Amino acid sequence: MAPEILRSDAVGTRVLLVTGPSGAGRSTAINALEDLGFEVIDNLPLSLLPRLLDGPMTGALALGLDVRNRDFSSSALISAIDTLAHRMGHAVQVLYLEADDDTLIRRYSETRRHHPLAPAGPPLTGIAAEKDLLAPVRVRADVLVDTSDMSPHDLRAEVERLFAPGQGKLLGVSIQSFSYKRGLPRGLDMVFDCRFLRNPHWDPDLRDHDGRNVAVDAYVAQDPRFDDFLTRIKGLVDLVLPAHKDEGRAHLAIGFGCTGGQHRSVVMAERLAASLAQDGWPVSKRHREMERRDPTRGGEERGHSA
Known part of the structure; x- marks a missing residue:
């Protein structure tokens, strides 16, 4: 049975921000959340987030954010979290997905994709730079999931366990x-x-x-x-x-x-x-x-x- 992720007295829209290093499983988590009934938006520029939430919302919102976002920075993301929670009254949580370097390198090797921060260099260079960039966000995370030993199926099951609606409000x-x-x-x-x-x-x-x-x-x-x-x-x-x-x-x-x-x-x-x-x-x-x-x-x- 999965816990309700937010306080019962929360007001405003339920917003789940999903982030972490490239290759850690963000896309898998986003897809699982969409299947759970979240309205999902991936790679929305942070500058557009307040405007998005000013409009009518019908349910919980999950936003995928990473270094590929046009105006991404750790300070901008932390500022957005504070603004949404404290000024706009939304119930905000951060899901941070991570994996060890060897796992991320293996996943890039299997997919033959270039790392967004090292398009012409070895993946490890981009991985190190991205982890350093995301370090302040990791500290602010409400839920931290290490996917190093997880298959996509395992990660989907963990997301469902944590965020499935209607499963009570226990931690x-x-x-x-x-x-x-x-x-x-x-x-x-x-x-x-x-x-x-x-x-x-x-x-x-x-x-x-x-x-x-x-x-x-x-x-x-x-x-x-x-x-x-x-x-x-x-x-x-x-x-x-x-x-x-x-x-x-x-x-x-x-x-x-x-x-x-x-x-x-x-x-x-x-x-x-x-x-x-x-x-x-x-x-x-x-x-x-x-x-x-x-x-x-x-x-x-x-x-x-x-």
């Missing part, structure tokens, strides 16, 4: 597990280190399974610090989720990391996701390292869903 929570060896996922709001917990890697019968396996879950849960660790995290999350919701946040990302991203972090992510889903929060799960493994591996799962 959406995504919970991820990851390996510290591969670095922290981008866009996490809270991160918990699970590397002190009992490690199933050292049990030959459990090593090849993951934290969704009932035996692995039980093994990690036997650590004498496990229950207190999970209880304290759940208490902290229970405290901050309503506060973030009251502040108008649309999404909160929580990460659990361990050495390999296969056992302890997965157990913690599964446990917290199940608990929050039981409490009624819209929850999505993502096990980053599991996506790189054979999906048929991992053994018997505990059977709950979030």
